[in-house]
Amino acid sequence: MSGLCGEKMFISTLFLVAVTMYSVSGQETKIIICERTTGEINCKEGLINIATAVYGRSDSTTCPNPQVSDTSCASDVVAVIGSKCNGRSQCSITATNDLAGDPCIGTYKYLEVAYTCEGLSEIRQATVGPCEGCYTNACKMSCGKNLTAEEILEILRNVEITLDNAANVAEELENVTSMGQNISLEGLNVVAELLEDINEINSTETKVAKSMVGIVNNIAALPDEQLGMAEEENSSPSRVVLALEAQLAVVEVGNESSRFVETNVAAEVLDVTPEDIGQGYTVFMSVTDDGESISDEDFKVERGDLTQEPEATQTQATLFIPSGLADRFSGRRGRLVITTYRVPSMFQDTGIAQFNQDVEENNGPLNSRIISASFNNEKVENLSEPVRISFTPLNAVRRYDNQFIELIANTELYRVTQ
Structure with a gap:
């Protein structure tokens, strides 16, 4: 009773x-x-x-x-x-x-x-050290002590994530991951676990998605060697990327699109109709002149096949999503998610190395910007038209200068042509 x-x-x-x-x-x-x-x-x-x-x-x-x-x-x-x-x-x-x-x-x-x-922000406040202006009990317990990234992650690990607190948890994770190299391999594993937990509750809050983009942006800034070891030990970089894609697939979209641009990661989310997809989409991506940030101005998602336009020759990466995709989702609205990465350090999956191990000239790290596209966060196969990708290599390599890579979607084959 x-x-x-x-x-x-x-x-x-x-x-x-x-x-x-x-x-x-x-x-x-x-x-x-x-x-x-x-x-x-x-x-x-x-x-x-x-x-x-x-x-x-x-x-x-x-x-x-x-x-x-x-x-x-x-x-x-x-x-x-x-x-x-x-x-x-x-x-x-x-x-x-x-x-x-x-x-x-x-x-x-x-x-x-x-x-x-x-509040989680009050725990974060405790990391500054001084006790002045410290009024809450959580702050009083920790004032004068600089909490490490590992200590904060352990606190967050014990939080039961709900729709009510998901935005706070994501914001705190964004703050923690900004600590950079202070995060251990196990710490990256905890970050991936928490992002996966956030995925499970299906929060549509824009604040959650924005913080998650910030988290991936922070992790992408870690040294390549650290991310490589993390990938080998617990696949946390790959899991973090997949968690971001899953979150963008459900985030609430205003005026049919939402956009998030950070230094290392940018994303655009569009709710599209079959008529929209029927025109195809072209994605352009470049970085700023100093190479240190994704260019907000030059990250574009446009309707139609613009790969032959002058603009396509001036960007560092171009992706064309063919109109044939509409045939797969006839009569159904969908969620198109475009994500791009300034550097390929988040993509050190051992499967890529195994794929290239027998080809000496391919046997090395990825050498381009990254563009990702997903539709309704579903697997898409056997398209009637190819998805076309072109890029400028990050580091000049004789074999790949001025080359064009085409993804033949119906055969899952990468074809390199002069």
Whole structure:
């Protein structure tokens, strides 16, 4: 049986009120759990921070029971409860003598816990070190200590990701990945796991997608060697790229398209009709003059086959999606996702090396900008027309200067022609 009376919420079983929860001050919430019963703390936004926790009895009315002979006995169990719940978004607690012995022998007891839900941004605030301007409990616990990327990732790993907190988690991951080389290979694995968890809840928030683009942008800036080792150990770079593609496939789109441009990664998401696809799409991509950033102005997604236009010869990578794709999705609107990468360091899949291992002139790292295209995040095969890709090599190699690569989609064959 459950009920609501004023600001007090209670859950009862038969004749005994087992768990009581109510607000005590500001954002602090108190929960009372009767002996030998279990209560649950939930933070829909932020993380649990245990303020106080006392096991015993201080009156005769809370958790009423005939077996009450002492109303002034207590054990401070904040350390026990804190070690179990702090930094999590959900925590189950059972009130028993196992917490800290029996402070009231012969008396029926209860556990009284006060906690707050601290914002993820407040945890990030703690990383600056000084305690000035530090008012929240999470900040006070960590002020003066610079939390490492690994410590923050471990906190985030314990968060139950929901539609309510996904944007906060993604934003915090973007901040953590900006720490660069301080992230270990296992840290990159945790980032990939968290992005996959975000995918599972199908959040359509633009903020989530924007932060995820930022996360991939930060990871793409890591040294090639580090990303190569990560790919070999846990495939985290590939998984991060796939997580981004999956998120862009569901993000809410305004005015039929959304656009995200960062230094190393850019994406455009379009909701298209069969008529749109029937015209084909051409994608242009170039970097700024100094080569240090994707050019927002020169990253374009245009309807029609523009591969023979002068503009196509001036860009560093061009992709043409043929009109024949419309035949595969007749009468159905779709989601077209275009993603481009300034450097190929995120794409060190061992399968590429194995594919090229018997061809000496191909046996090396990728040597071009990257353009990715997906339609409804589905596998597309046996197109009636080829998808055409052209690029300018990043590093001059005699064999590939001024060459054109064409992907023959219906045979899954790469053809290189002069």
